[in-house]
Amino acid sequence: MAETAPLPLDPRAVRLNEEADGRDDAIRRCGEVLVEVGAVEASYIDAMLERERSISTYVGEGVAIPHGTLVAKDAVHHDAICVLRFPGGVDWDGEQVAVCVGIAARGDGHIRLLSELAQILLEPEQAQALREATEVSDVIRLLQPSREEPSE
């Protein structure tokens, strides 16, 4: 494994059998995984929780995208995402979340990451495949940003 990941999704940052005692616990788990892969400092986790209290990062299709506030950008070492699957589901202010995609991004990196992720999740079959993924390689394949670019 190279020291820096060329893809924003490090295979080590994919966790398929997570359990969480509620929303904040799920966010903390995401933050811990981003810390483990060297993408962020631990202080980023508090920024993720703060962001969530400010406004929910639930985006639909059983997916939430916790990430830090703008102030926390300095706690980010490199752009990265993590994918945590919660087979038991997590209550997210009344929504059921099956997958958390935690995001760490400096500068404007998050715009591109979010856009790519949203385009993938807009396809219901792909969103379902992500919710039901049982192999890390499936998740990596689903979230490859550069599969088919729509012609401009």
Next chain:
Amino acid sequence: MPERTVTVASRSGLHARPAKIFVQAVARQGTAVRIRVGDGKPVPANSMLAVLSLGAGHGTEVTLDADGPGAEEVLDSLADLLSRDLDAEEAPGA
């Protein structure tokens, strides 16, 4: 169809938080509003995923369109919302 083109003013672009505020505002209008970037495909403005998929950053010009009674007013208020820095504001009614 009435349209408004507006520059995204939020510092971080039209992403999670500003996008959510915008999508919630669209949902409250009860009018079908679409949003696009440049000549891109218009997407439903009341869908968080659709709005995020645009990848609109700070300073990106987006175009809103809507049809039906009250469309002009709805577009005015939504264009006004996008022209503000939503990262610096509390979510209205959230």
